[in-house]
Amino acid sequence: VKKTGNIDDFPEPPSKVFFGHALDAKSTTEILNVTTNYVKKYGKIVKLRLGPFFKALVVTDYKLVEFFLSSNSLLTKSQNYAFARSWLGNGLILANGTHWKQHRKILTPAFHLEILREYLETFDSVGRIFIEKLKSLDNVQSVDLDALVPLCTLDVICETAMGTKINAQKGENSEYVSSVKEMCRIIVARFLSPLKILKCTYWMTHDFYTERKVVNILHSFTSKVIDGRKTNRNETEKSGKKKAFLDLLLKFSDIEKLSDRDIREEVDTFMFAGHDTTATGVCFALYLLANNPEVQEKVLSEQKELFGDEKNPCVTYQELQNMKYLEYVIKETLRLYPSVPVIGRYLKEDTTFGDRVISAKTNVAIFIYGIHRNPDYFPEPEKFIPERFENMTNLPPYAYIPFSAGPRNCIGQKFAMLEMKSLISKVIRHFELTPANPHHELVLAAETVLKSANGIKIGLRARSENKM
Numbered sequence: 001v002k003k004t005g006n007i008d009d010f011p012e013p014p015s016k017v018f019f020g021h022a023l024d025a026k027s028t029t030e031i032l033n034v035t036t037n038y039v040k041k042y043g044k045i046v047k048l049r050l051g052p053f054f055k056a057l058v059v060t061d062y063k064l065v066e067f068f069l070s071s072n073s074l075l076t077k078s079q080n081y082a083f084a085r086s087w088l089g090n091g092l093i094l095a096n097g098t099h100w101k102q103h104r105k106i107l108t109p110a111f112h113l114e115i116l117r118e119y120l121e122t123f124d125s126v127g128r129i130f131i132e133k134l135k136s137l138d139n140v141q142s143v144d145l146d147a148l149v150p151l152c153t154l155d156v157i158c159e160t161a162m163g164t165k166i167n168a169q170k171g172e173n174s175e176y177v178s179s180v181k182e183m184c185r186i187i188v189a190r191f192l193s194p195l196k197i198l199k200c201t202y203w204m205t206h207d208f209y210t211e212r213k214v215v216n217i218l219h220s221f222t223s224k225v226i227d228g229r230k231t232n233r234n235e236t237e238k239s240g241k242k243k244a245f246l247d248l249l250l251k252f253s254d255i256e257k258l259s260d261r262d263i264r265e266e267v268d269t270f271m272f273a274g275h276d277t278t279a280t281g282v283c284f285a286l287y288l289l290a291n292n293p294e295v296q297e298k299v300l301s302e303q304k305e306l307f308g309d310e311k312n313p314c315v316t317y318q319e320l321q322n323m324k325y326l327e328y329v330i331k332e333t334l335r336l337y338p339s340v341p342v343i344g345r346y347l348k349e350d351t352t353f354g355d356r357v358i359s360a361k362t363n364v365a366i367f368i369y370g371i372h373r374n375p376d377y378f379p380e381p382e383k384f385i386p387e388r389f390e391n392m393t394n395l396p397p398y399a400y401i402p403f404s405a406g407p408r409n410c411i412g413q414k415f416a417m418l419e420m421k422s423l424i425s426k427v428i429r430h431f432e433l434t435p436a437n438p439h440h441e442l443v444l445a446a447e448t449v450l451k452s453a454n455g456i457k458i459g460l461r462a463r464s465e466n467k468m
């Protein structure tokens with residue numbers, strides 16, 4: 001291969017001595033705009049330096065995205081993932097090498113369709129509590145979904161994958177959710193501050209001590225969940241059902257393939273990845289439906305076609321599959337507001353792509369948020385148009401990747417789609433969604449998982465008691 005260039009040839013925005021581009025975005029609310037502007041100005045592969053040691057390429061070029069994500073060897077996560085290590089350890093999101101390979105193999109059967117089907121009942125029962133909570137609110141003019149939905153999705157992941165009821169929606173254990181929030185903020189804040197990015201100076205900052213405190217809360221919560229399951233595990237043993245996630249982990253610990261620490265790290269990882277991402281998806285979808293009444297109307301008529309006037313049907317797997325229009329709505333939501341706006345890989349060796357060499361020790365930031373706003377594939381990219389997914393035949397596979405793609409794609413993708421469909425369809429059957437009053441404008445924040453810094457607010461009007 002003729003090698004005509006290396007990483008140094010990719011365009012680079014002007015930078016400061018020592019800090020490089022580390023000070024360009026000062027907060028989690030600036031990252032998306034700053035990075036989007038880099039892409040607009042410098043193209044689909046942009047070189048950045050964050051402090052003296054951290055070099056990165058921001059990539060939105062789908063050919064290069066395909067090259068990285070489809071590879072069976074470029075699987076190492078970028079250096080910034082280490083900021084989550086005190087919390088998630090070597091769980092599947094952060095794991096590399098043979099540890100990742102073994103654990104991915106052990107855990108894949110826990111997301112088999114047969115197991116997911118058994119979860120539908122729980123999606124339904126937890127969803128009913130969510131509806132009751134919405135009905136009991138005093139102010140329905142401006143409801144902050146972000147304060148409610150994560151509790152619901154936390155109940156779902158605990159009751160399904162972990163086999164443990166934690167009643168987060170009933171006010172128990174919400175300290176866990178606020179600690180997740182704080183930790184997600186700290187992970188990104190470390191990236192943005194020269195003092196916090198280096199281990200040797202991090203201890204001088206307040207976040208260092210906050211991190212210690214919240215990690216303790218997070219770990220003692222997951223330890224409690226594991227202990228709880230260990231004691232009532234015999235129930236599933238007797239029932240002869242396929243093993244769900246935590247029981248599968250415990251089985252592998254019986255035969256000494258997994259240590260107690262391995263188990264805690266995977267429970268921490270799945271508890272986080274399994275609830276926060278889905279909550280974000282549900283919140284943004286409901287926000288978009290509230291602000292696009294004609295789309296909401298179509299979602300409602302699909303529900304009427306499936307269930308008539310019945311607001312509380314026991315929804316089957318096939319019925320969820322048949323919610324085609326709702327599926328386009330969710331896909332379009334995850335296009336505009338991907339729950340994971342950026343993912344990263346680290347190149348351990350010089351890597352050849354076409355006629356270029358990207359040098360070793362480069363961090364590759366795959367900017368999903370930017371990839372999803374490419375007008376070549378998504379005309380009028382800022383607009384919410386679910387119908388664009390109806391006849392999408394010319395979309396290259398790596399131009400739309402809310403769940404990533406390739407060997408390290410999201411293991412919970414099917415779980416997430418079923419859960420989001422179940423919950424959103426239930427809300428639509430019970431409520432007419434309206435824009436919040438007073439008017440609410442999102443302030444997007446890249447906090448590991450995509451958030452809105454001022455909440456995600458909508459108005460609610462209950463549909464008449466028995467009819468949709």
Ligand code: HEM
Binds near residue numbers: 161269278344411
């Ligand atoms: C709307 C919901 C979700 C979205 C948008 C989403 C997105 C993603 C993305 C983009 C990745 C790749 C991360 C990376 O390369 O760093 C990922 C990985 C992962 N996701 Fe999800 N996810 C969702 C729901 C879930 C659920 C429900 C679970 C578990 C029940 C889950 C568990 C995981 C795990 C364990 C990984 C790491 C996989 C590996 O590296 O082998 N996710 N997800």
